[in-house]
Structure formats: C-alpha cells, structure tokens
Amino acid sequence: MNQLLTLGTTLQSQSPGPAIAVERFLGSGGQGEVYAVSVHGQPMALKWFFPHYLRQDPRLRERLERAVQSGPPSDRFLWPLELVEADGVPGFGYLMPLREERFRGMVDLVTRRVTPSLWVLATIGFELAHSYLQLHARGLCYRDISFGNVFFDPATGETRICDNDNVDIDGQAGAIGGTPRFMAPELVRGEATPSTATDLFSLAVLLFYLLMNHHPLEGRQEAALHCFDLPAMTRLYGTHPVFIFDPADESNRPLPGYHDNALAFWPIYPQFLRDLFTRAFTDGIRDPDHGRVRESEWRAALVRLRDAIFPCSHCGAENFYDGRRLQGAGAGVCWSCGQGLRLPPRIRIGGPRPAAGGGMATVVLNHNTRLFPHHVDPERAFDFQDPVAAVVQHPQDPRIWGLRNLGTEPWVATTAAGAVHPVPPGRSITLAEGTRIHFGACEGTIRLAHG
Template identity: 60%
Template structure:
C-alpha cells in the first residue's frame, strides 16, 4: 500500500502548477510512483522516502531536468514537485503507455514477441544508450527492471532515469542491479560509468534474445548456497561465459538452462560472435567491450536476416557464414525441421536484406546519410494484383528509381510502381544501388 501521498491530494510543481494524485502505481527502495494529472494530462509522479530525499538527489534531478532527455525513449524527469504538508519532494515524468511490457513478462512467457520485435527492441536499446552516453551521461543501473518494450513492434521505453549521472561525477550509492553489474564493480575495483554500462547493456541484450543470463551455467548450477560470496565469485572474481569457445567449464546444463541451449544455435554466426566478444574480451577488459554502435549495427543486420519457413511460417535467420561452410544450403527450420528455401534477397551497399512477403526498406537501407532511420518505409514487397505467383518491390518513396534488367534493358520505376523480383535485376534507388539475388 502507498504511504507517502494521499490519493486525490495535490502537490505543486516548482512552476506553480497543481498536480493531482490519482492512483498508486508501485514502490521501490527510493520511493513511490503514482499516476497524476497535470493540467488534465496524465503523468507519472515519483515521491521519495524522507531518507532518500537528499540534497544530492535534488541537485542531480535539477541537472537532468535542465539538460533534458537524450531521446523520446527515456521517461525523463520533467519538473520537481513539493507539498507543504508532506516531507521531501518528488518529480513528474511521462507516464509509461500500457502497450509496453517488461522483460520480466518475456521471462515468464506472459508475452511471445516475434524475433522481429526482439531485434527491433535490441536495436532501439543500443540507439537509446548511445544517445545517452553521447551526452556525457551514464545510466548506472541498466537492467530488465528499467526497460519496457512493445511486444508487437519492438518500440522501447526506459524508466527510472533519476539515478542517471554525469559520467565520472555520480555521488549516489547506486551501483546497479545484481546480475547486471560489471565484474569490476562487483569486486569493488571501479564505480559505475559508461564502460560498466556497456557490460550491463550486453547482459540485457543477451537476456532479451536468449531469456537467460550469459554467466549462469554449470558453475551456477553447482552452487548450493547462493549467498553474497557465491554471487561475488560467479559475477565478479571468476566470471565465465556459458559459450566461451576456449573454456567449456561453464556450459549450460540440460534441464536447468534449456533456454540458453535452445536459443543460442538459432541465431546467425555474426550475432553469436558479437556476444562471444562481449563476454570474453569484454568480460575482463572494460575497454574491449562491445560499443552501443556495434550492437546497433549487429541488431539491424539481425532484423534484415529474418526469413520465414515455407512449411510452418516460423522465423529463421539467413547466415552467410553458415551458407559458405554448408555448400550453399540454408539448413532446416528450427521449428518443423523441414528444409528451408531462401527467398529473394537484396544486396544494397553493405546490407543483405531478405525479401519476405512483409519486408520493408527504410532510409537506413537506401540513404547513406540516414543510417538507422527506420521511421518511414521507402519500399515494400507486394504481390502482383492479377498473378499471385509474382512479387515485386514497390516504390514508396517520392523519387524515381532506375531498374536494369538481366538483359541490360533500363526502365524508370516511378513512385507507386514496382520492380518484379528476379535474380540479377539491379535497382538504382537514387543514393544507393542494389541487386536482387537468390
């Protein structure tokens, strides 16, 4: 039950606007969060317990409010609030939309997002923390308790931003969430920073894609008493990646760590290699950690690599490295075990995009000045209206494309028109040129 603010009571923002407390949303170690109304608009109001309402916390909030959010994904502090009859202070922030679910919901199988949505969520997380770090902030407590995503679209929101600090200047005692804290912080050798954020981000992404922790294998299963010394050893002094290629002493245990065992082989080699680096070299050397920009590139590549099984419709992944070592064969579907058939694919610049029935191309693919812009589709796969066996790539952009057929015939593709999918066809999209392959 809430204990700090009375429902239907009023607090004042520092600018003098009344804010009406409506419902209790939840509490934590620092305070309580309520749904509130400010000028008729629903917002979230966090109110600190008296012992947490320190001058340092207030000054930190003032800095965050003055600087503003790095991006719209952050539910950032907007304004301080106070009440004459209530000790301490609070702040208002945007209210999380109901469509956003926690990664805990994913862990407990209350939601079943697609690989497309998971890759998108990971991509947006990498982008969000890149923007946060670029402004000189460190988050200090990246974990699945502070991140929410839409299981249908992959859109994300990041909450609990009141502990964000200027990198290297934090005075708060917040070290992070157990299991996400970097080994050097667990050991007491370092304080939270952007470098330790990078470790926590890698753990979060591994959880998102594997529903499992990257360091919990045989060593974790053999622990009889999961006390502080055991946790310090597992996550701080002797951490070992469960899929470390040079050391198999901490492999997942069948029947105990089945999520890790099932998901790891589903993903393409380029993603597995990124995680291997994150939890081998990056586990022990903070300067060798995978950067947000590297995760961003890997996760947008993962989105583009999705292909559907022609038998059961399950999402699989195109893996160019596996094709080269498997005689050009894509292997079997992980779900129904039937042989996969590769769809047409588009090589445009450095990207390879699977041309599925629902594929869209964005500025990210067609404009080198707008990398990672997935805001508005510029092209989409479409079935021929008269012949359902024919598919084309429809021009949704405002500019004319130029197509070169396999017989070197050239024709314009005006906005609203389509290019038939055929191996060897080349398309000049204006800023980039691509080739359709099979």
C-alpha cells in the first residue's frame, strides 16, 4: 500500500517543466516507492524515497544530479531524467522511463515462471555485459548488480537496468555496498569499497545464474550448513569461497539432489564459456585487480555462444557447436533426448576482429540464421542492427540451402573446385563444402562436414 504520494495529485519537476500526474502505485522496496505517472500524456515512472533512507544516504541527491546531467550510457538503462519535489511531502524523487510490461525479472527466470530459449539467454547476457561496459567506460560503477535490478524480454533478450540511483564514481565510498550472494568476496570481508572490479564479480555471478540457474559458490559446503546465518554466509561468500567446478579444488562440488541445475547445465555449454567462468571464480577470487573477466570478454563470448546454437533434428532442443570437443569425431549426442546430433552447415569467418575477441569466428547456419555487420566487418563489431546475409531455402528444391546477400555491396564466391561467382545484393550462393565467400573486409568458408 502506497503511503508517500496520493494518487491523482500533480507534482512539479525540479527544473521548470510540465506537470507530473501521479496515476498508480507500482511497488515499494527498501529505498522508496515507485509510481506510474503521466508527463504531457507520456507514461513514465517516478521513484520517491523514504525520509529515513535519505538520512542513510546523504550523497544520493548529488549522485542523481550528476546522473541527470550526464544522461544514460545507453537506452538499456532506466536512467534518472529529472528530480521531483512536492509541496507538503518530505523528501524528493526522480523521473525515469517506465518499464514496459513485456519485461520480466530475473526471479521469474530462476523460478521457471518464464523459460526463454538458450538463444535468448545468450542475448540477455550479451546485452548486460555490453551495458555495464558502457557504464564502466564513464568511470562509474553500478555497486549493486543483482537479480532485483535487471529485467528482460523473454521473447527477444532485450534488457533494462533499473535502480540507477545506485550508480556512483568508481571506488567512491557510499551507502550502497551490494546485495548478499552477489557481492565480491573482498566486499563481504569488509576489505574494499564498491568499484568496477567488484561489479565484474557481481556480473559473473549474475551471468552464471542466467545460464546455469545456480550460484557459482554453492556446493557441498553450502549443503553442509545447518544454519544459514551471517557467519556462515561470510565464510561461504567471503573468507573461504570455492568455485563449485574449480579444477584444482573439489571440496565444494555440487551434490545430486541439492544442486541439480548446476550438474545438468554445466556440461551443456562449450568449453570456451566454461573456461571463462572457471577463471572468473578462481583467478577472479584470488586476484580481484587482474584476475576477473572483463565485460568485453563476456560480450565476445556470449555472441560466440549465440552463434554456436543449433537444434537437435530429433527433439528440437537447442545444442551448442563446440569445435574443441568434437575434434573431427562427430557431432555428439543431444543433451535433451540422447540421440545423435547432425550438424547443420557452418561458416568460418576470418580476419582481424580485436573488438569481437579476435581470430576466426564460426557461425552455425540454421534455417533462420542471419549474419550482421558484426560478423563480416571488423570495423563494426557488435553491430546487430541490420542483417547483411540470411540463410534461405531454394524455391524449387527444398533440399538446397543458400546464403542470400541482404547488403548493398556484391560478394565474390569461390567454390571448392575454383569456380568464381559474383553474388550481387538480393542473390544467393548455395551452401556447399569448401565454398569461400569474400564479403569485402572478411572471407568466410562454408563447412558441411563434422569438425
């Protein structure tokens, strides 16, 4: 029940501007209450702080004024737009964009109220890593990366990050220290203040939850606890944290019947992703300054993960192409139905790609795969706005598949036999083993065989 603002009243922003009509109560938390409001007929959200919280966080107004002046790092942040005060109402609040109803919270994911596809999960992870990279590039840290601050569209993976009144200058002491179970070990031990380095640990925990539906430090040690009190949590997450899949320490392995999500999901993912998680929760625990996985590394890995997805031809479950595992020996079996997998065509695209992780990129060519500037132009890494190629089926022979040029520049294709074919915009080239496609800045090779 709301208690700070009266529905139907009109407020005024701090700077001269339009009237703000308070329409409905959305919810409350430890800091204040959130309302749906109308500004010139446009729906927005208004967060109003409890008076007692303002006393606990004396630098809040300073942070919000700086945020309003600087603007958001991207449209993924529900960023403070204006400060708001009201006659007769103590304290203040701020306007921000209203989160659309299509977005769901991370709690909905871990409780299985929504079950997005693996492609969507990879997209959520990519968007989060990309967004926090943009924030950190401004010399800011979020301070409280956790379930409660992230929302996503379960159909597309598009994300929104809220509660941006937490954001502060990197390393600045303040009232916000983080959320238990997401805080870096040095924060749990009281040895540090929130920073980009602690954000990186929290981001890794969030991504592990996103993909494994489990906490990376909760294994045998957590199952042995008789009382999950503050001393127990401090030991588990602060003084003696051990990654559940630490290759050098098996003391905290997940237990069947207790930690089934971790046991089920961990083997599904490609080795390159598991290697990143292993580094995040081994080196990243021992060496916070140099051992943590950067946002740029997660961003590249999650795009690579998305490009590796292909469906099982028997049950339709999403699986991952993992060249390191296959080593030419076959496609393996489906994690869901246990039947043998049949790999669809792939394209291996080479060229200098430092922003995207470097080296060759392999994209599985499913019936609905699209290639973007990110894949074929080193100068446009992580540009997924407009597709430049699409997998298409032959109009007369459904057994034949090709890659259609959706861009504005012609390609040049060379078959394995050496025949050269121009591929102008709007035309397609058949997917055949060994065919090379020169996109301009990069060249890709079609593979149909295993390996």
